[in-house]
Amino acid sequence: ATERTSLFIFFGGTGDLAYRKLYPSMFNLYKKGTLREHFGVIGTSREKLTDQQFQENVFKSLGVAKTDKDAEKFVSHFVYEAHDVTDKAHYQVLKKRADELDKTYKLNGNRIFYLSLAPSFFGTVAGFLKTEGLTDTDGFDRVVIEKPFGRDFDSAQQLNDALSKSFDEEQIFRIDHYLGKEMIQNIEAVRFGNTLVESLWNNRYIDNIQVTLSEKLGVEERASYYDNSGALRDMVQNHIMQIVSLLAMEQPVSFTDVDIRAEKVKALRSLRVYNVAEASTNFVRGQYGAGDNQRAYRDEDNVPHDSNNDTFVAGKLLFDNYRWSGTPFYIRTGKMLADKFTRVDVVFKKPLIDIFSFPQNHNAPLEANVLTMYIEPHAGFTLRLNAKTNGQGFQTEPINLDYFVDAKDSKATPEPYERLIHDVMKGDGTNFSSWQEVSYAWRFVDQIRKVWDLQQPQFPNYTPGSMGPAAADELIQRDHRQWVYRL
């Protein structure tokens, strides 16, 4: 791999995300040679730690043997500075250390500021980075922002305005870790790499598209965050909107961040923003009740007993453009569902005439072709076709052509964060959300939220281990369709 050169400053450097995902991902990049001699890391947070204690923590987070020489060399590039992000004076201390590391490792003034902190601090940190001179270098300055990016359009815009005072749009990398997943990136390969697929990819041949992000767990220990967010904000506004825009967009002029983003934005702009009546008909929310050995959401720790938070959402999305008019996208996501998986089901229209199902033949009616993209946990595709059953007579049956990434390859699949950190070093924004994408997604989601805030839901309304409330099935059955994945 080409070696990349940069200083990293991790704000919130002792947090759960940093230890669990970010440092192990950096170590993978180190082992592959993307990071080698010319990188340095400053971890910073409120906790008081020495450089050595921090290095020990980072080492532990890598999950390698105590004698691992690579890991030892890797963590020797890490230093630590206790720091309150609201304290202006401390940025001078950070700057001094940053300049030192720049010299030691010959970093050419390249800097990546990774904000793995509560979003309420993003604006403050970005402001001080600029005013206190940390961005005054000859190299690149890039800022990485964790989710959530606002809680509605207005707060997202405020946040963006604050960031824009210090960084230009192309310096801001908004993480949506779904975009780092191998199979999400495969949506583009499958669509634009195959005449067979792209020539049918429109409302003439596709009946509907279904996107399901299903989680088996409940809120776990993130309840106090989640209760103020809910499934619509936590999953639909970002991950689902990103997946849907990759599925719906036109072919980008070239496979570069600027061109791909332009098409995603265009797709999101043609997404129909619902009025009150449409939002109530086309969206369903849910909250899980009690199940076997499982407390109801309202009885979870740190959740108010009268919480109306959504732990499930299903909806129908309509694009008002020539390609998609009349072909709905159905989406759903929730906690405490039957299984943990993410998949996209593309349901094609049935043949206009079924010549096999005449009365003497007793053949079951032809089924629709379905292209399923399995995003996780197993990555792969299946294409369901109709074929003749083996043997005498003439009966048809659906068969599956399939491809799955084998176990060896899936072990070698880069973690989303590994890919994303690498992209930031390359300055490639393809797999990050642009401000325009974020803002159009909020514009859509805010309408749903507004309607929900006016109505009292009948919660709880689904049992753990199901696929959500009955209303989510009714939503699609009303259109004479069914979820491809159902229990």
Ligand code: NAD
């Ligand atoms: P965390 O609570 O585990 O860590 C927060 C860090 O911020 C700690 O290091 C803490 O010391 C530091 N901090 C808090 N206040 C500070 C202050 N005033 N000055 C300096 N440092 C301060 O949080 P986390 O789970 O690591 O999440 C970090 C970010 O990543 C958040 O934006 C979160 O929404 C996002 N995120 C986390 C996950 C996850 O799996 N943990 C997933 C997606 C997004």
